[in-house]
Amino acid sequence: MITYESLLRTNSIGCLTAVYDTQKIGKMYMKDIVLGQDYALWLAILKKIDYAYGIQEPLAKYRMTKGSLSGNKFRSAYWVWRLYRDVENLSLIKSSICFIQYTYHGLKDHILFRL
Numbered sequence: 001m002i003t004y005e006s007l008l009r010t011n012s013i014g015c016l017t018a019v020y021d022t023q024k025i026g027k028m029y030m031k032d033i034v035l036g037q038d039y040a041l042w043l044a045i046l047k048k049i050d051y052a053y054g055i056q057e058p059l060a061k062y063r064m065t066k067g068s069l070s071g072n073k074f075r076s077a078y079w080v081w082r083l084y085r086d087v088e089n090l091s092l093i094k095s096s097i098c099f100i101q102y103t104y105h106g107l108k109d110h111i112l113f114r115l
Helices: 004-009 037-048 073-087 092-114
Strands: none
Touching: 004 037, 004 092, 037 073, 073 092
């Protein structure tokens, strides 16, 4: 189960196969930001509902290239920080806590992926 608070700490919803019910939630659109449009949308949806859940089996493969926007982890981290501060309007303290946890989960996943 994914809540707004848990999603702030790691983006566990992939854009490639995500689906939501527009009859229940209403039509929502991605924000006009450089990176993290999908992440911002999931956070906005989870402000309207209590939780989301996923299927625990791979439905698609995602390939990142060295030149892709999401492939540069430092640039991605910068935009996660901007999303916390400018889109979600989190305080400096809450943004810092979430960012530390987001970074921890990202490093953990990256290290486990390499093993």
